[in-house]
Amino acid sequence: MEQKNRANDYVHEVYELVKKRNPEEKEFLQAIREIFDSLRPVFLKHPEFIHNGILERITEPDRVITFRVSWEDDTGKVQVNRGFRVQFNNSMGPYKGGIRFHPTVNSSIMKFLAFEQTFKNALTGQPIGGGKGGSDFNPKGKSEREIMRFTQSFITELSKYIGSDMDVPAGDIGVGKREIGYMFGQYNRIKGGYEAGVFTGKDPNHGGSLGRKEATGYGCVYFVEEMLKGNGDSFAGKTVSVSGSGNVATYAMEKAVELGANVLACSDSSGYIYDPNGIDVETVKILKELDNKRIQEYTKFHKQAKYHEGCTGIWSIPCDIALPCATQNELEEKDARLLIANGVKAVGEGANMPCTEEAVLAFQANGVLFAPAKAANAGGVAVSAMEMSQNSMRLSWTLDEVDEKLKIVMKNIHESCHDAATRFGYPGNLVVGANIAGFLKVADAMVAHGIH
Numbered sequence: 447m448e449q450k451n452r453a454n455d456y457v458h459e460v461y462e463l464v465k466k467r468n469p470e471e472k473e474f475l476q477a478i479r480e481i482f483d484s485l486r487p488v489f490l491k492h493p494e495f496i497h498n499g500i501l502e503r504i505t506e507p508d509r510v511i512t513f514r515v516s517w518e519d520d521t522g523k524v525q526v527n528r529g530f531r532v533q534f535n536n537s538m539g540p541y542k543g544g545i546r547f548h549p550t551v552n553s554s555i556m557k558f559l560a561f562e563q564t565f566k567n568a569l570t571g572q573p574i575g576g577g578k579g580g581s582d583f584n585p586k587g588k589s590e591r592e593i594m595r596f597t598q599s600f601i602t603e604l605s606k607y608i609g610s611d612m613d614v615p616a617g618d619i620g621v622g623k624r625e626i627g628y629m630f631g632q633y634n635r636i637k638g639g640y641e642a643g644v645f646t647g648k649d650p651n652h653g654g655s656l657g658r659k660e661a662t663g664y665g666c667v668y669f670v671e672e673m674l675k676g677n678g679d680s681f682a683g684k685t686v687s688v689s690g691s692g693n694v695a696t697y698a699m700e701k702a703v704e705l706g707a708n709v710l711a712c713s714d715s716s717g718y719i720y721d722p723n724g725i726d727v728e729t730v731k732i733l734k735e736l737d738n739k740r741i742q743e744y745t746k747f748h749k750q751a752k753y754h755e756g757c758t759g760i761w762s763i764p765c766d767i768a769l770p771c772a773t774q775n776e777l778e779e780k781d782a783r784l785l786i787a788n789g790v791k792a793v794g795e796g797a798n799m800p801c802t803e804e805a806v807l808a809f810q811a812n813g814v815l816f817a818p819a820k821a822a823n824a825g826g827v828a829v830s831a832m833e834m835s836q837n838s839m840r841l842s843w844t845l846d847e848v849d850e851k852l853k854i855v856m857k858n859i860h861e862s863c864h865d866a867a868t869r870f871g872y873p874g875n876l877v878v879g880a881n882i883a884g885f886l887k888v889a890d891a892m893v894a895h896g897i898h
């Protein structure tokens with residue numbers, strides 16, 4: 447009992463400390479609470495983590511780099527944005543995590559993403575630490591040249607802090623292979639060499655890995671399929687709603703359809719489409735990947751489909767499986783309650799922290815199978831780590847080879863989450879399982895590396 451109180455007090459005290467130090471950072475504090483809620487049983491079994499001040503240290507980033515990004519728009523006007531890189535924890539390997547270009551980017555969002563990334567990356571079983579970066583630059587409405595000039599300016603400053611054994615950025619919202627190409631080109635230009643492994647998510651024709659663009663979405667569906675299998679079920683014949691229509695959403699839809707599901711709806715930040723015949727993923731790819739169009743345009747090619755303004759309306763459509771693949775806190779408690787009332791069986795988080803804390807609790811309390819982001823969307827970074835391996839070995843694996851490895855990684859992550867949940871007294875709770883399994887790996891490494 448005394449030990450239990452000590453574990454509870456420790457978690458509570460450190461949370462209060464983090465809150466005091468980061469009072470305005472609501473997304474960061476949300477991500478901290480989500481992990482802390484799972485960790486109490488860990489400190490009962492591992493008092494050495496308390497003795498080594500692991501929670502105090504693991505919640506403070508190694509460093510946060512903030513910088514000015516000046517660039518000239520097409521009219522010759524000087525524009526200034528703010529750039530970030532949060533190097534959160536490198537106990538498991540070089541900092542690794544995407545770069546986000548979106549007007550909402552701020553310190554809280556960067557820190558929550560980098561914190562989550564630390565545990566996600568540990569779950570993959572690959573030697574990568576946690577980081578994340580980005581800028582409040584809005585790529586919407588910018589010309590190709592403006593995007594290039596901005597990206598070059600961004601990486602000119604960031605190049606001082608990254609490197610293939612130091613910190614390896616990749617894409618995220620608003621950053622795909624085009625932007626990674628500009629960053630890679632500018633980095634090599636500044637350094638005067640060719641450092642293949644300094645970025646991942648590169649074009650497979652020049653240094654990237656086949657299967658990277660598909661990996662997060664496919665990986666999410668592989669994870670959910672494992673979770674369903676554990677409950678005697680599968681994607682076959684299920685109805686699915688997928689929020690977003692970007693990189694993660696598109697390939698989650700593609701894999702779900704391949705496994706026999708009927709994807710009925712997807713969205714973007716303006717609204718959602720419902721197609722009673724099932725979403726035609728090739729049309730979404732053409733609209734989004736090639737033409738950069740709004741999802742509304744889908745209805746021009748598929749007359750039976752309906753477009754609705756407002757992105758959260760997508761959760762009012764009855765479905766068996768919901769895959770939120772757009773952005774943080776996009777699925778709130780009211781949306782969860784609608785999905786539950788309409789009989790949803792499983793939820794898989796393709797985006798980072800897309801469900802609010804209240805939504806997650808509602809799903810769990812109502813017996814909905816729930817696959818948390820740091821496990822379910824780890825396929826992208828796992829294939830990024832494979833890209834780093836290929837770059838080091840100076841060879842390229844085939845798409846089938848990468849996909850086979852991805853399946854194994856996702857199966858292993860599911861197994862370790864499932865086992866950790868059982869071992870620590872929360873059988874079937876993959877939120878607790880993912881938090882504990884990821885935390886144990888990072889905490890063990892931090893103890894081994896001494897206090898610093």
Ligand SMILES: NC(=O)C1=CN([C@@H]2O[C@H](COP(=O)(O)OP(=O)(O)OC[C@H]3O[C@@H](n4cnc5c(N)ncnc54)[C@H](O)[C@@H]3O)[C@@H](O)[C@H]2O)C=CC1
Nearest residue numbers: 618619620662690691692693694714715757772797798826
């Ligand atoms: N790209 C990757 O490999 C990985 C991405 N993620 C996460 O997945 C999420 C999506 O990232 P990407 O697909 O790469 O970005 P993206 O930029 O390719 O696509 C984002 C999509 O979400 C839509 N969107 C934005 N806000 C929305 C909202 N409130 N409701 C509905 N749609 C909205 C956008 O219109 C766009 O279609 C993010 O949370 C990201 O951090 C996680 C792991 C890896």
Ligand SMILES: O=C(O)CCC(=O)C(=O)O
Nearest residue numbers: 542543544616826827830
């Ligand atoms: O591929 C990577 O390095 C980063 C992926 C990422 O940003 C994420 O997992 O959220």
